[in-house]
Ligand SMILES: Nc1nc2c(c(=O)[nH]1)N[C@H]1C(S)=C(S)[C@@H](COP(=O)(O)O)O[C@H]1N2
């Protein structure tokens with residue numbers, strides 16, 4: 001058999017792998033389980049296996065780009081392996097084909113392991129198995145296209161080369177087709193969703209006073225597209241409503257299984273609530289505020305008949321085996337804890353947990369805000385341990401009182417036409433009572449607080465400043481509604497949030 005050049009062989013291996021991944025991706029979309037796409041399945045295992053400090057670093061330094069970076073890294077490794085398989089495929093065909101098949105099996109096994117006890121567990125291996133089959137077939141076809149008697153030991157004949165190129169092109173088209181089908185199916189699904197009409201709330205949110213907004217500070221209500229995003233999933237889960245339900249069980253009189261329509265039909269509340277991430281550094285961006293629409297926990301608690309002795313609400317997500325532990329008291333003490341289905345007047349976006357997520361005022365997101373919610377179990381701490389608890393983060397994590405300076409930006413020059421220091425402060429469910437600013441080594445001065453929209457949202461503030469020309473520092477600290485001053489001693493974000501006062505440098509021209 002003629003052997004194409006090294007580059008051609010490597011390319012044949014890579015194209016075969018792309019065809020496998022592309023078709024696997026398409027099949028995953030077609031069966032409504034994008035997360036079982038082979039590339040994603042393998043990537044998810046890599047994320048799970050990565051040590052916590054590394055993951056923390058990825059979240060902190062790469063923000064929401066951590067996933068594309070990880071997927072890219074996995075893709076690079078796969079391309080290298082596939083090229084290697086292509087190189088050996090002509091001389092050691094069985095080994096080459098077995099290797100591609102084995103890759104598919106690894107994908108299938110990881111997808112199965114991840115979907116675990118889910119009803120459709122068996123279905124999750126299908127994309128990887130199909131991918132393995134496609135990969136083996138593609139490589140075999142390309143290899144076979146060169147299967148003629150050699151003219152010379154080193155070069156390929158024209159006819160043979162043509163057949164080889166034809167086979168390669170065919171495999172390439174297959175890769176594009178598979179990925180393309182996946183994309184189209186995905187878009188159709190999303191388009192169908194945008195037709196869903198949100199019901200009117202049973203209890204509307206209080207009007208937000210005009211005076212909540214300080215000019216130059218970020219919008220009081222964060223637009224959905226600007227809302228910070230933190231989660232462990234490699235690709236945004238896209239939940240198919242057709243096979244989605246929310247299970248409520250554990251220590252209850254009646255287990256419930258609610259469809260999306262069931263949720264829409266329940267009495268909904270609408271509230272403005274600020275959400276914050278425990279991984280937010282002092283002065284960091286992982287805090288945003290939205291108007292949420294959802295089913296109050298009190299309604300679920302009443303319908304299910306939660307028994308006495310329950311300690312925690314243990315929530316499960318369809319994404320990556322994520323679980324979350326919320327103190328039962330926090331959803332049963334009268335605050336506006338809810339299962340949200342709407343965000344700022346829109347259906348919950350995929351990135352923020354479609355079709356349903358939890359929102360509990362006053363707790364960090366990792367102990368309260370489960371996205372892509374599938375199941376809520378009322379239970380004890382002895383019975384269940386959540387994802388981040390297993391990784392040594394705090395079990396109970398109320399938000400800390402925090403504040404940051406947004407105007408002027410760090411290292412910027414104060415705008416001479418608007419000489420103010422301004423920013424935000426938050427201590428959800430306790431409220432903000434006072435904000436103080438200190439310039440250089442001066443006295444702490446009380447900032448003017450913007451209007452309040454309630455204790456569950458952040459609050460903006462400003463302080464006029466027309467100091468002397470030159471460089472200055474500004475520092476901020478808040479006092480919450482219980483009279484507690486924001487702590488000065490710096491701590492890391494692990495295990496229960498960053499403490500310390502935000503400080504910036506700026507100049508006056
Ligand atoms: N399923 C799932 N839900 C999740 C997470 C996650 O990784 N997976 N991360 C939590 C964390 S740490 C935070 S801070 C909030 C962030 O919600 P957002 O991305 O809508 O801002 O979601 C929470 N809910």
Ligand SMILES: [Mo]
Pocket residue numbers: 230276277278279364365366
């Ligand atoms: Mo978080």
